[in-house]
Amino acid sequence: xxxxxxxxxxxxLDNPIIPASGTFGFGYEFAELxxxxxxxxLSFKGTTLEPRFGNPCPRIAxxxxxxxxxxGLQNPGVDKVIKTELPKLREVxxxxxxxxxxxxSLEEYVETVRKLDTVEDIGWFExxxxxxxxxxxxxxxxxxxxxxxxxxxxxxxxxKKPIIIxxxxxxxxxxxxxxxxxxxGADGVSLINxxxxxxxxxxxxxxxxxxxxxxxxxxxxxxVAVRMIYQVYDAVNIPxxxxxxxxxxxxxxxxxxAGATAVEVGAANLVNPYASRDIILDLPRVMEKYGIKSxxxxxxxxx
Amino acid sequence: xKDTQFTVVENKRIAHNTYLSVLEGDxxxxxxxxxxxxxxxxxxxxxxxxxxxxxxxxxLTIIYKxxxxxxxxxxxxxxxxxxLTLTGLGNGYDLSKSGDRPLLIGGGAGVPPMYLLARELxxxxxxxxxxxxxxxxxxxxxxxxxxALGLQVIVTTQDGSYGVKGFVTDAMDDLQYTxxxxxxxxxxxxxVYNKTETSGEFSFEERMGCGFGACMGCTCxxxxxxxxxxxxxxxxxxxxxxx
Numbered sequence: 001x002x003x004x005x006x007x008x009x010x011x012x013l014d015n016p017i018i019p020a021s022g023t024f025g026f027g028y029e030f031a032e033l034x035x036x037x038x039x040x041x042l043s044f045k046g047t048t049l050e051p052r053f054g055n056p057c058p059r060i061a062x063x064x065x066x067x068x069x070x071x072g073l074q075n076p077g078v079d080k081v082i083k084t085e086l087p088k089l090r091e092v093x094x095x096x097x098x099x100x101x102x103x104x105s106l107e108e109y110v111e112t113v114r115k116l117d118t119v120e121d122i123g124w125f126e127x128x129x130x131x132x133x134x135x136x137x138x139x140x141x142x143x144x145x146x147x148x149x150x151x152x153x154x155x156x157x158x159x160k161k162p163i164i165i166x167x168x169x170x171x172x173x174x175x176x177x178x179x180x181x182x183x184x185g186a187d188g189v190s191l192i193n194x195x196x197x198x199x200x201x202x203x204x205x206x207x208x209x210x211x212x213x214x215x216x217x218x219x220x221x222x223x224v225a226v227r228m229i230y231q232v233y234d235a236v237n238i239p240x241x242x243x244x245x246x247x248x249x250x251x252x253x254x255x256x257x258a259g260a261t262a263v264e265v266g267a268a269n270l271v272n273p274y275a276s277r278d279i280i281l282d283l284p285r286v287m288e289k290y291g292i293k294s295x296x297x298x299x300x301x302x303x
Numbered sequence: 304x305k306d307t308q309f310t311v312v313e314n315k316r317i318a319h320n321t322y323l324s325v326l327e328g329d330x331x332x333x334x335x336x337x338x339x340x341x342x343x344x345x346x347x348x349x350x351x352x353x354x355x356x357x358x359x360x361x362x363l364t365i366i367y368k369x370x371x372x373x374x375x376x377x378x379x380x381x382x383x384x385x386x387l388t389l390t391g392l393g394n395g396y397d398l399s400k401s402g403d404r405p406l407l408i409g410g411g412a413g414v415p416p417m418y419l420l421a422r423e424l425x426x427x428x429x430x431x432x433x434x435x436x437x438x439x440x441x442x443x444x445x446x447x448x449x450x451a452l453g454l455q456v457i458v459t460t461q462d463g464s465y466g467v468k469g470f471v472t473d474a475m476d477d478l479q480y481t482x483x484x485x486x487x488x489x490x491x492x493x494x495v496y497n498k499t500e501t502s503g504e505f506s507f508e509e510r511m512g513c514g515f516g517a518c519m520g521c522t523c524x525x526x527x528x529x530x531x532x533x534x535x536x537x538x539x540x541x542x543x544x545x546x
């Protein structure tokens with residue numbers, strides 16, 4: 001018998017698998033397909049203070065071993081999320097969920113967290129300071145250590161729940177930003193968000209995505225994720241939620257060896273709606289294959 | 304919604320750049336004309352959303368234009384090849400609103416979903432009139448198949464090389480109809496929207512990520528709120544559309 005349990009910021013997970021925000025809706029859509037209580041947790045759709053339509057279509061472009069998206073944080077706004085989406089999630093999911101929060105000003109982050117803090121079912125906050133698809137917010141908070149620390153401190157003041165800051169890979173030095181979040185009182189960091197990319201249509205000679213640029217995700221970005229998780233693990237003492245191109249149980253082990261305590265599965269859910277479940281079901285086999293008795297033991301094992 | 308393996312049992316060219324594939328597999332989740340399937344092909348990351356042309360027993364017929372690497376691979380697939388396919392996607396057309404004489408308007412790659420719709424309407428004792436629009440004569444397909452259902456079929460081509468010269472809307476002037484259903488390129492849909500006087504339903508196309516409502520990659524604005532083309536569509540009512 002292998003042990004897949006891990007502890008993330010004081011909360012035990014049955015396994016380290018967490019579907020990533022933006023690839024899993026509010027969870028209940030997937031509950032039509034399988035019992036989502038098999039998941040470690042899930043990070044629900046990025047929530048902002050006000051409702052957002054997001055960017056015009058096309059929002060999606062295929063790439064070799066991955067995809068670009070520029071959805072632009074479409075969500076019904078925090079009030080409706082609390083009133084209609086989270087109750088639907090609660091009907092089908094009995095574990096603590098991860099609330100993914102975005103904002104365009106410090107006040108917005110604070111107000112959104114303050115509102116969601118009242119929801120008992122939320123186990124962690126994942127503060128997105130790294131969305132590449134919105135202008136004048138999102139990633140602009142995640143590209144300077146000073147701003148990252150400021151956001152962290154501000155949300156720290158309004159919740160006692162664990163705060164995980166989601167970091168952008170579109171920076172010169174992700175380590176300094178992770179350290180700034182730790183300094184600001186973060187309980188963890190999650191990385192990596194998508195890499196900013198672009199594709200151009202040869203037929204129209206214009207970018208395929210209406211927003212021009214989009215966030216690149218999928219198996220192609222996994223080596224970047226592994227490298228950044230490895231570097232951040234060396235520099236901070238708070239847990240890392242790793243993500244980036246995870247498609248199978250072997251990828252989960254690789255990210256954990258780099259330093260991840262839990263692992264988010266993103267784009268894979270869109271190609272195979274059963275991806276997160278399949279990875280969880282396959283974890284014991286891969287653990288046995290590589291002589292791993294407990295996943296907790298291998299966190300940062302590559303260092 | 305189901306994700307199962309389908310086997311290619313027939314694959315043939317039926318018009319310029321246009322292919323028909325018959326797939327064998329579990330079709331039980333395909334519940335309405337106007338739905339689509341999402342096909343995983345080796346070597347390509349995202350699936351290919353393709354409208355359902357016909358379903359009979361365990362046989363699924365799709366017709367598609369070759370427009371890129373995905374449809375190129377599909378057109379070249381030998382029989383026996385297996386495709387992992389998500390079925391039962393999208394809302395589909397609402398047959399209950401058709402009235403006795405609905406009008407079906409398909410343009411190019413928008414023709415295929417009209418076929419299963421026509422078949423289902425005929426089964427219910429309705430007599431739809433069918434307009435099929437193409438660019439030129441060598442692009443025309445499925446005229447005989449619609450006629451074999453005992454229906455009046457009007458074909459239009461933009462260059463006049465077959466049937467009525469012009470667009471589908473040029474063939475609508477003298478027609479009496481109770482309701483309409485349409486699928487085709489967006490400029491055609493818009494022209495149909497402006498020309499029709501009854502209520503009706505439009506099937507839209509958009510670049511999709513997942514095809515089942517998870518990624519919000521294909522959302523559009525409607526008078527009834529934001530809708531995901533893949534999950535809340537692809538069929539929208541005339542009254543809700545914002546151009």
